[in-house]
Amino acid sequence: MASLIGRGFQRASISWQLGTLVAKTAFFRNRTFASQPQSLTKSPFDSNILRILRNEIEYQYEYAPPHQPDTKFNSFTVEERRGEQVVTIKGRFGECEDIKIEATMFDGCEHVPACGDDSSGMNLRLHLSLIVDISKGEGGTELEFVCSAWPDSLNVEKVYVLRPGRMPARPYIGPHFRGLNAKVQEKFYEYLDARGVNNELAVFLHEYMMNKDRIELLQWMDSLKSFVER
Template structure:
């Protein structure tokens, strides 16, 4: 949210005096018990009102700018045979589907949680501001019989997925320190390829990575606008 906070810090301090001068008297006429105390109270109320008014103005401007520049889209409710569960106000989304007669697949997806420098078109690495954003997602596959769960921890890059870790655990994990297996990249290459194919058969592939990046980009904007609206509503309360 730095793009919001920085303009507020620059503008509020510079314009507070001007806004105070423009404010009508906010002091309720009361019997003057101590003129000095009443004067200080009046100035304090005017400064607070000017500051809050400036913050509200900047919030409204930023919300309007975001809505006019590229308004958020209605989030997708499906991807292939997956049902997409939007979770407003959270940094997660969930996808679900059934595969075959018994398998139940659940995917928990973060919003953007990392980045790397984007490669240059002619080779090498771009040292500018272009980056490739990273999304973590966790795939849980169960057989619907209350038994073990096969879990993949994966990365979604803009056009590809990477498996980072593979776990086996029970639905109700009770072991204090279960053995979680080796790092995925330590497995035999042929086994790694077979596990990628295992996921691809279930619709967990590079196309999913593309979809997730589009979805999370839209959600990031939606949540930013929602957050600014919540801040604005709070400050507006009397």
């Protein structure tokens, strides 16, 4: 997994270069005089972009092909929206609680020492942000948890109590979660764990987002290729 992540970040610059090349192509096309006939063949510049794009798409499919994502995890259902950086996950607890989770794609990382044969190097540990809303009936008070999801763990950062109706201009949103008494923190983690918001969910989301990242990248490159081919 770590090598896959590292390889993906190494190839991010290729995507940036491709975007720059396509932008330049569009600029020069727009400056073509109306009296000049349109060439029926691609210019060397366009042909070079297409060659790079086709090679990159082929490589991505061979290196780590995406798969059809699971839309169910335990009691949760994933609402996938292609082309967006956020997915929504919904579930219920008991007879009256609705749970809604909004998860970002990878929005940060940290470097950690590599293990095993590559112990002298560093690996990337990717991060997701979650907003977990728990409500009891429409129009009632909600609890909102702001969480960090790492590849194998879920950490709570903040807890809000959201009330319906007009909110004060500068509402008091509570202390930083890690500043709370350790026993209070523990009880909140137990509260979330009972509702399936736990380390297992973090593992699922990282696998899901890794696959989504591949799907979105390939769709983006295919859109670039279609533009240049026209």
